[in-house]
Amino acid sequence: MKVMIVEDDMLVRLGVKSMIPWTELGLEIVGEARDGIEALDIFAKQLPDIALVDIGLPKLSGLAFIEQAKGIYPECEYIILTCNQDFDMVRQSLRLEVRDFILKSTMEIETLRQVIENVVGLMNKKREKQSNDQHKLGAQSFKTLQKKEFMREWLNGNYVQSDVIAKKAAENGLDVQGAELQAWVIQLDTPYRKGQKLLPHDLDKLGYAIENIARELYRESLVGVVEDVRIRRWYILVDQATNHTDPNALVRAVDHYLDYQISMGCSRTFTDLSCWPRSEAEASSCLELKYYKPNQSVFEYEADSQPAWCTTIPTSIVGIEKEIHQWLSLFQFEKAAQSLRMLEQELGTPPYVLPGTVKNLIIDILNKLSDVCGNRESTHRKPDMATANEVLEPVYFQDSLKGIDDEIQMLLAQFGENRLKAEKRMIIEAVESYIHETPHLEMNLNEIAENLKVSAAYLSRTFKEETGNNFTEFVLDIKVKKAVNMMENGMGVTETAERLGYLNVSSFTRMFKKRVGVAPSQFVK
Template structure:
């Protein structure tokens, strides 16, 4: 449905047209009636209409001046003029402003106006359809172009070519890469799964957008070939007759391109230069090593520009310090010491970085630490852990850099520490211990202060003061804290709807549950489920 406004300083005209024209039947929503061009512009400029029906002669800003302003912010705006002026100069100005109909008020006929509106609605609909079809065509054209480039890249990597045949094959696909030397560059999208979740875009769409941004920035100053290799890897070949001279300029351009990706997509990329090559065979050898040896990227800082070099990984025993690592991490979690936990993990990460252990050994060590901690925690909590064992292996296995592994490990262990803190019972008063044990084992039931006090044969006011003094929080806050912890587990693992979880946890009012969850987590349950 199109939107429209009426603009005329003659109130009876506005009233008559707003009531006499069957706007909805014509596929039009009348969103405003104004008595001057200035009023219409000031009130509707942030949400410009598709159609404007206006007079010309109005105080402060006439209809033609107003149309000119709307056309500047929304060029496709269409208009019908209702005027007392039959002078040629006004009609001439109206034509320049894409006015669909110029109707004299003295001969105004409602059917004539309706017919004019029908014509405009049809024209706008047709224009929108053509525009949509053009966008689809361009998108398909772009996708076909991308597919051709990807095929050429795969052919380069996995087929044998002499240089002339390779250049000719590229040229036949519209790719110009004739040069004495080539400087290969691998672009790796940092943490693509996280970027996909935060941006709510598929990993394919993100890689497509990164490729387009980098190509637009780099092609301004360099001759190059660029193509995606996977949903998180993009290959660039810079054409260069003088590599030693061009390196600095290329480095500077890569910095600008990476900054553009950060600015427009709010994500970072790591850029890895390979050895210069003179032939398809050398290009193939270099790129195959860069793409195959992902372990070589493990120690690269995020969002940096690096040179690909094969690392000789340490032969030392990574478990030599495991006992002390487990002891300090276990204490930090048990005592819910977030600051110390971060410090100890950072120190371990720095030690791993200095030793350069193989990434597989580092991940195996992390998984052993998590399994040992979880075994002890599971006995303590008698409750599901933050992440199932199978998923842990999958998540840790997919992490590609030490920096990412550190961030993820801190986040996971802090969540584990919070959970232990929530479920641990610190009071020495038997009444409080019994109350906490009851809530932990009956978290899905409706639990009130009065009911709990009755179970303990205590006065409700006395029990409330006792619980607050012993735990530093009131009883209902404690109940809600455990229920919300359970809600997070269910949102992550059960597939239940928000309404089902609310009812399952004993909340009669879903809105109250959502309000509590948002106050605690800073987002609604549905948003939390989508985020995780």
């Protein structure tokens, strides 16, 4: 063991060094310091097991040194050297777990030696205990790892004969002879915690906690647990022969104590030990129903009511998918949204299509949406891989279809806005064309609106939005432009007024002067 002496009095240091048989006690002096700052530097480099420390050190007191040294190496034991032993010093020393006190004024070397021997004895006992504990823990951990490895090999189907499995199980401390076994598959509902994605070490700790809760709940009924953190799953084997174990109890306990939501699939019970891989697949198949039933947490196999999975997409669903593709190609987004709701209804009723197959169908629709946006000359946002991942990330199919519907609704809004703008522009152009072709006629807003199959109010509002003028002002502007053009090309004032439908020249003159600022005759000159 290593010893350090922290004392500002050189004579005291020399006396302690020379009078104590350090080698005989199995000790070695590795450092001396005259003040608290120097002591901290040496302490950090040497990490002594025992430190003799004077209280009245310069630069940094002995107690302050001990407090900081404990943060560097907590295992060190301290013996205080002091000239007086006041209550405050004792109280602080106890808080710092100092091992003993030596009064320098009455110090005897034999007393100091005895104190040091006591500290060495205590440290040896502590280290021996730590060594034994580590040895036991190591042996226990090794047995646990062996058991886990056997369980994993058993689950993977590496053992196919029941008698071999029973023998291996017994070697690993598992009594499964005559057991009525059931496979459970646990799935973590979300890979996120407070907005942060769970890392593998987070899942390891969670799995350890889930296993401890399961052992407390089911005790001897729990055969073992195998984890697969890559897909956030744990596989549990329970014995239902003596006491029926309720999987709902584990779901509630994990929610209550760990604040995590899990779902479970449970197989039929089996007695043939070679059936665990098949039963795990059965439990996993039950758990797949979570994709369609998000509000349910436990899915137990029931022979009479267990739905058969559709391994291929039914013809009715294929037809609806084709309709969605067709409507998207024609930019009929409202009809595409209607077909999507039909698809949701078909998928949400038994027999259910396997989730993986549904996700492929969703990817096909997303690809079609992307093609539609890419082929349109517009400002439409093209769905990218980030969008696809957002749509497919949810556990439940309703959320995935909602993601597609959100994309379609966005396209519908953008397309509708562009279509409305185009429609308004067409109305203005149609009215302009009509006025240019029939400038001699009296322009009536109601008649024009009726011919265009729109309301007079809508037409009036459209003119204001698109041109900044009301309908009457708009008509006058066009007539003035035509009048200017006619007179610049040599037409007289009277003929211009007649061509534009005015009953007399004075009416035309008033209108023209008001709009242009001069009378038509002056404009001609």
